[in-house]
Amino acid sequence: MGADVNESAEFRHTTVLLDEAVEGVLARPDGTYVDGTFGRGGHSRALLARLAPAGRLIGIDRDPEAVAAAAAITDPRFRIVHAGFADMAEELAAIGVRQVDGVLLDLGVSSPQIDNPERGFSFRFDGPLDMRMDTTRGESAADFLARADEREIAQVIRDYGEERFAGQIAKALVARREAGAPLTRTDELRELVARAVKTREPGQDPATRTFQALRIHVNRELEQLEQGLSAALRLLAPGGRLSVISFHSLEDRRVKQFIAAHSKAEFDRRAPFAPPPALALKALGRVMPSAAEVKANPRARSAVLRIAERTDAPLKS
Structure with missing residues (x-):
C-alpha cells in the first residue's frame, strides 16, 4: 500500500512503483483523483506534486492510523475519507463527487502495518493476533x-x-x-x-x-477488491485512468480478469462478421519493478502494476 518515506524511521515504508503508478493514473492534471489506499501518503503526495492548481485529490483508507497520518497534508486540494475503497462511490457521492479522472489502488498491507507488532500482521514480531486494517x-x-x-x-x-x-x-x-x-x-x-x-x-x-x-x-480483501474495481469503473469519466498495484497472484489475477472482461470482446460464433461491441476499458499495459527498485526495496519484488483507461462506451448491464 501507499506510504510515505518521510514518516518516522520506526515504521518507514518506501512506496513501490511510485512514479509508474502516478504517471499511469494521471490523465488530466486539472482533474479529480482518488487514492483509494492512502497508507502514509506516498502516492498522494506524488499526485499532488503533479496536479494543477484546479486539481483535486481524495484519499481513502480504512485504517484509522492512516487517516490520522493524513492530517499532515495541508494542501487545500486534498481531502481524506475514513472508509474502504470498496465503498468509494457512495463515500464520494456524500461529498458531492460523482465522477473522477483517475483511481489509484495500492493493494495489500503497508509496511507501517506490518512493522507495528500491535497490529498482529507479521510473524516477525510477537503481538496480539489482530490483523484488522480497520481496528474500529x-x-x-x-x-x-x-x-x-x-x-x-x-x-x-x-x-x-x-x-x-x-x-x-x-x-x-x-x-x-x-x-x-x-x-x-x-x-x-x-x-x-x-x-x-x-x-x-x-x-x-x-x-x-x-x-x-x-x-x-x-479484511475481506478479495471481495473488497472486486467491489472497489467495479466502483472505480462506475466513477471514471471517459479518458480517466485506473492504476492498480498488486502484490500476490490472488489479487493480480482478479485485476487482470476485471480489466480483460471490460476491454476484450468475446468472439460470437453466431455473428462472426458483426462489428465488435464497444467496451468500457482499454488496457494500457502491465509494469513490473525494475531490478534497481527490487534491490533497493525487496518488498517490491512481487509487485505488478496494471493500468487501464475508461472509454466512452456504456457499461455492460
Whole structure:
C-alpha cells in the first residue's frame, strides 16, 4: 500500500512503483483523483506534486492510523475519507463527487502495518493476533480462530494462502482450542504452524501462507477488491485512468480478469462478421519493478502494476 518515506524511521515504508503508478493514473492534471489506499501518503503526495492548481485529490483508507497520518497534508486540494475503497462511490457521492479522472489502488498491507507488532500482521514480531486494517470494527484473526470450525479454517488457509498443509494446520488449531488454550498471539500461531508444516520452500517461513490467508480473510480483501474495481469503473469519466498495484497472484489475477472482461470482446460464433461491441476499458499495459527498485526495496519484488483507461462506451448491464 501507499506510504510515505518521510514518516518516522520506526515504521518507514518506501512506496513501490511510485512514479509508474502516478504517471499511469494521471490523465488530466486539472482533474479529480482518488487514492483509494492512502497508507502514509506516498502516492498522494506524488499526485499532488503533479496536479494543477484546479486539481483535486481524495484519499481513502480504512485504517484509522492512516487517516490520522493524513492530517499532515495541508494542501487545500486534498481531502481524506475514513472508509474502504470498496465503498468509494457512495463515500464520494456524500461529498458531492460523482465522477473522477483517475483511481489509484495500492493493494495489500503497508509496511507501517506490518512493522507495528500491535497490529498482529507479521510473524516477525510477537503481538496480539489482530490483523484488522480497520481496528474500529470487525472480527480479529484471534476471534475467527476462536469460533470457526476445522473445515472453515482449512478452507480459508487453503484458498487465500494456497497452503497445501491447510488441513493439518486447521486440525492443530482446533485441537489447541479444544484443549483450553486458544491462540491470542502471533508467536503462538507461528510456532503452531511450524510444527504442523513439515516442509517449506527454501527461504520462506512456514507461517507465511497462513498469516497471508488470515489477513485476507479478516479484511475481506478479495471481495473488497472486486467491489472497489467495479466502483472505480462506475466513477471514471471517459479518458480517466485506473492504476492498480498488486502484490500476490490472488489479487493480480482478479485485476487482470476485471480489466480483460471490460476491454476484450468475446468472439460470437453466431455473428462472426458483426462489428465488435464497444467496451468500457482499454488496457494500457502491465509494469513490473525494475531490478534497481527490487534491490533497493525487496518488498517490491512481487509487485505488478496494471493500468487501464475508461472509454466512452456504456457499461455492460
